[in-house]
Amino acid sequence: MMSEAALEEVSVLSSIYCGEGELKVRQQDAQDGLMVQINSSVGGERRLDVSLLFHLHPPYPLCPPAISVSSSSLSRTQCQDIRQKLLGQAAALPPEPMVHRLVERLQECVEVMEMCEELQRWSLQxxxxxxxxxxxxxxxxxxxxxxxxxxxxxxxxxxxxxxxxxxxxxxxxxxxxxxxxxxxxxxxxxxxxxxxxxxxxxxxxxxxxxxxxxxxxxxxxxxxxxx
CATH class of the missing domain: 3.30.70 (Alpha-Beta Plaits)
Structure with a gap:
């Protein structure tokens, strides 16, 4: 059975990510929980479109969500790296609604990634x-x-x-x-x-x-x- 906290969180998220195509509920099932997709444009001067898929299992938020990351602007390795960072952040957070905080964390992950790419380019030059x-x-x-x-x-x-x-x-x-x-x-x-x-x-x-x-x-x- 889906938790009331998860349902309430999705309602709040819908008001935050209210732009066209920003938030989609991919699944709402009593046995398997909620799947929420949030599409975000992140990064510095070069804006990158990144899609996050959160699977909120019925025990959520007592257990962290499963997370998938996809982007036409990033490589598969970069998406996996961001996913691992978000999963680590989710595991470290207290057992309370956390999707919004993880989406905010995405911005930081991409900024660090861009900084790393810039420093690597300088070192090569x-x-x-x-x-x-x-x-x-x-x-x-x-x-x-x-x-x-x-x-x-x-x-x-x-x-x-x-x-x-x-x-x-x-x-x-x-x-x-x-x-x-x-x-x-x-x-x-x-x-x-x-x-x-x-x-x-x-x-x-x-x-x-x-x-x-x-x-x-x-x-x-x-x-x-x-x-």
Whole structure:
């Protein structure tokens, strides 16, 4: 039997996503629950059409919804990545109506994805390798010629890759260099390409630096991360 909370939530969602084709109820069944599709245009200057399908099983919201993500603007891998992030967010939320919060989270996921693509493009142009570590703090590790690293930092401060509280694209003015260190072939850093990696805790962040044989550098920047 469908929960009253789910039915009430769909009613509220219908008033929020009231544009033509924004919200569709795909299924309403006492045994299998509700399936609600929300079509949204998200991202920065390049607006992307993304469709989210939420399956609200009868125990919902005591259990999180199943989620599907599709988009003609994104690859299957990108859709799967967004889906995993939304499922993780849903599992972390308290057992209460959450669909609207997850749709809002979609905007953040796409913004981060676009920022990652921009940083990867710069690293390729400047012949840099590195890591983009996403978590409580966003960290960029770069390896390459010093002038190229300086140019990367200049781009980060002057090109609109961040988003302000109003959702408008803005420049990353809070960026600061935590440490500069010479590198040598004998250091054995495992940096290849420009890889994006997420972390949830300081131990996971420490493990990422350890994987790159940069434990000493991590220890040096740790006070800045803990402050």
């Amino acid at each position: 400047l012949q840099l390798t590195g890591r983009l570590l996403l978590g409580r703090c966003i960290l960029v590790i770069l390896l390459g010629a010093r002038p190229s690293i300086k140019e990367f930092c200049r781009l980060l401060k002057t090109v609109k890759v961040d988003v302000d509280s109003s959702g408008r694209k803005c420049k990353e003015r809070m960026m600061k260099v935590l440490i500069e260190s010479p590198s040598s072939p004998s250091a054995g850093h495992g940096l290849q390409g420009f890889v994006v990696k997420s972390y949830e805790s300081l131990p996971e962040l420490s493990a990422a630096f350890q994987e790159l044989n940069m434990t000493e550098i991590y220890q040096q920047i740790l006070p800045s991360l803990s402050g």
